[in-house]
Structure formats: structure tokens, C-alpha cells
Amino acid sequence: MTPEQLADRTARAVDAAVRAGRTLGLTVTEPRVLHDVFSVVVHLAPAPVVARVLTVLPHYADLAGQARRQRAELDLARWLADRGTPVIPPSPLVPAEPVQCDGLSMTFWQFVAEDADREPDYVANAGRVPELHAAMRDYPGELSYLSAAEPRFIDDGLVRLADHPDLIDPADLDRARREWQILGPVVRDRATFARTFPGIELQPVHGDCPAVNIFPGVDGDRYADFEMVTLGPVEWDLAGVGPDGAAAYDREAQRRGMRRLDRDVLRFVDAVGMLRFVAALALAPQLPLLAEAARTLPEQWRPMPFAGGLTG
Structure with missing residues (x-):
């Protein structure tokens, strides 16, 4: 893919996340891309919510299969959070379910501020x-x-x-x-x-x-x-x-x-x-x-x- 095509894919994912977030009742005026590799991760600011949108997938991947995997992730993360394990939990502001919009499947997570100055060990x-x-x-x-x-x-x-x-x-x-x-x-x-x-x-x-x-x-x-x-x-x-x-x-x-x-x-x-x-x-x-x-x-x-x- 050309740089222009990659940028278009990112923009499509952001637009879908914003549209889905607003449909769920979130106020989104300043979306910001946090990460863009296999998924596009978008902070739906000012809402304290992050959308993760699957974008790089094998040719056979379908929305139903993506949703099954995303649902397993949401269920586990919520279960761990409820027991005090330090995880990034699903957002409490929307249902903890995969959402599909414009042919893309996404999940919504609580926004957590990153300590960007710390090098990973x-x-x-x-x-x-x-x-x-x-x-x-x-x-x-x-x-x-x-x-x-x-x-x-x-x-x-x-x-x-x-x-x-x-x-x-x-x-x-x-x-x-x-x-x-x-x-x-x-x-x-x-x-x-x-x-x-x-x-x-x-x-x-x-x-x-x-x-x-x-x-x-x-x-x-x-x-x-x-x-x-x-x-x-x-x-x-x-x-x-x-x-x-x-x-x-x-x-x-x-x-x-x-x-x-x-x-x-x-x-x-x-x-x-x-x-x-x-x-x-x-x-x-x-x-x-x-x-x-x-x-x-x-x-x-x-x-x-x-x-x-x-x-x-």
C-alpha cells in the first residue's frame, strides 16, 4: 500500500470509531490516533474512551470471527478488572461489546494516561x-x-x-x-x-x-x-x-x-x-x-x- 492508501485506511478507521462512539452517546470532538499498526487505536476525546479498530487482517477474516475474538477479550479484561488485577478495562460508558461500523469491528476501552517518558524494560x-x-x-x-x-x-x-x-x-x-x-x-x-x-x-x-x-x-x-x-x-x-x-x-x-x-x-x-x-x-x-x-x-x-x- 502507498502512503496515501495507508493514510486513507487510518482516516476511515478514525471516522468509523467517531461515528460509532457518537451513536453510543459519547461526546467526540477531538479524536486522536494513539497507535496505528495492526489496529488503529483512537482516543475519542474529550470522552475518556479509546476505540481499537481492527484494520490489518488476513483475507479470510470476517466480521463475525473478529467479534468472537473481541468479545473474549472484553469478557476476560472485565473479569480481571473486577478482581483488582491492574488491566486497562473496557469503558464503563458503553456496553462491553464489539461494535461494527462501516465494515470495521472495534472495541471501546477506558482511557488511561501514558507515562511516555518511561522506557520499557x-x-x-x-x-x-x-x-x-x-x-x-x-x-x-x-x-x-x-x-x-x-x-x-x-x-x-x-x-x-x-x-x-x-x-x-x-x-x-x-x-x-x-x-x-x-x-x-x-x-x-x-x-x-x-x-x-x-x-x-x-x-x-x-x-x-x-x-x-x-x-x-x-x-x-x-x-x-x-x-x-x-x-x-x-x-x-x-x-x-x-x-x-x-x-x-x-x-x-x-x-x-x-x-x-x-x-x-x-x-x-x-x-x-x-x-x-x-x-x-x-x-x-x-x-x-x-x-x-x-x-x-x-x-x-x-x-x-x-x-x-x-x-x-
Whole structure:
């Protein structure tokens, strides 16, 4: 997409958020874009409400599927907030339901002022994830097994990348497909996971690297962005954090009487996470910064154990 097309997409998302917010009774006169990557995040000022509008999606995504995932996120965030967990909660000024407007699906959240001067410390953040896992453990909502891995997304991306040698070397794409033949069955089937990793329990987890999704509010840090919430091993939330982040998690988990990370499972989730990143390159026509990220992919991925060390 050209810069003009990207700007038009952002403007369309802002217009839809403003229109939907006003329909819900909010006063919106000074909308301000806070974030614009896979979603456009808009502060509907002066209302203390933030709209998150999904914009970068695979071709098969439909409004019904988007709404299901958004509803799961809203339900979990509200449940955590009601129990005192520091999260960005759904806005109390509108119903905690996905809203669709102009062909876009969105959710509405309480506005929280950001401490923009504070640099994120992802290793320290990883040490806070056991607190979140302990809080999520008893969540009663129904969640699907490893839905955050998005096997259909990986399937589709690996097919589409055959037409994009500019984004991935054919040899790397071949490796991705061979790895997915081994990893895919474990991702898709809970019983296969249990046979592969006996004794590793599953629980509700954030789904999208919570160490990166801790929001630095002026009134304190808050967990945020639960749109990938899923049922999985706790290791799923530590994919890609590196050895220092894993060690920080283990120290806090041990202090709380929780189990340490299993290194075999961690290699598995690291491998699946890398394949999700590879598949996401197929979205580069919608999000050009992915093409830039593709340049660093080989040096990160090639040294990793093939398929996380699994042999199929």
C-alpha cells in the first residue's frame, strides 16, 4: 500500500470509531490516533474512551470471527478488572461489546494516561507475567486450545509467500513448511500436545507476549491487549523473550510457588512464534513495515533448532 492508501485506511478507521462512539452517546470532538499498526487505536476525546479498530487482517477474516475474538477479550479484561488485577478495562460508558461500523469491528476501552517518558524494560516485564498467570488461572470463560497460534493464518501465509520471493528466501520458506508439518499437529490438537509434553498443564494465558503489552500508565503499569487470549501452557506467553526474560519469569514464579518454565515447551512455542512471524510477512502489502522486518528474519531464525527440537 502507498502512503496515501495507508493514510486513507487510518482516516476511515478514525471516522468509523467517531461515528460509532457518537451513536453510543459519547461526546467526540477531538479524536486522536494513539497507535496505528495492526489496529488503529483512537482516543475519542474529550470522552475518556479509546476505540481499537481492527484494520490489518488476513483475507479470510470476517466480521463475525473478529467479534468472537473481541468479545473474549472484553469478557476476560472485565473479569480481571473486577478482581483488582491492574488491566486497562473496557469503558464503563458503553456496553462491553464489539461494535461494527462501516465494515470495521472495534472495541471501546477506558482511557488511561501514558507515562511516555518511561522506557520499557521487557526483562523486568517478563518477571511480572507470573502475577498475571496467577490472576488468570481461575478464569471461568470458555477458551479454545492455542487459538493464538492461528494455524489457519500460518497455513494461508505459507501458501501466499510462494509468490513473494522478495519477502522470504525460497530456502527459508521450504524450512518453514517442513517445520509446520511437525509443529502443526501439536498446535491443532490438545491431545497431541499432551502426548508430546506429558505433565504440562494448560490454563488461560494472555496469548500475545504480555511482557511487551504492559502499558506504562502514569498511575502505574497495567496489563493490556488480551485480543489473543487462549488456553495454553504458560510458556506460550514467554515466546521470544529470550533467556534473560525467561530467567526473570522463573525467579518470580519460584517465589510465588509456581512452576518454572519447561525448556522443551519453550523451544516449541519459540518455533511456533517464529512461524507466525514468517506467515505474517504475507501481510506486508497491507503493512509495509513487515517488509522491513523481513530483513532481520534470517539471522534470528536460522540458528534456532529446527521445529523447536521436535522430530514429528
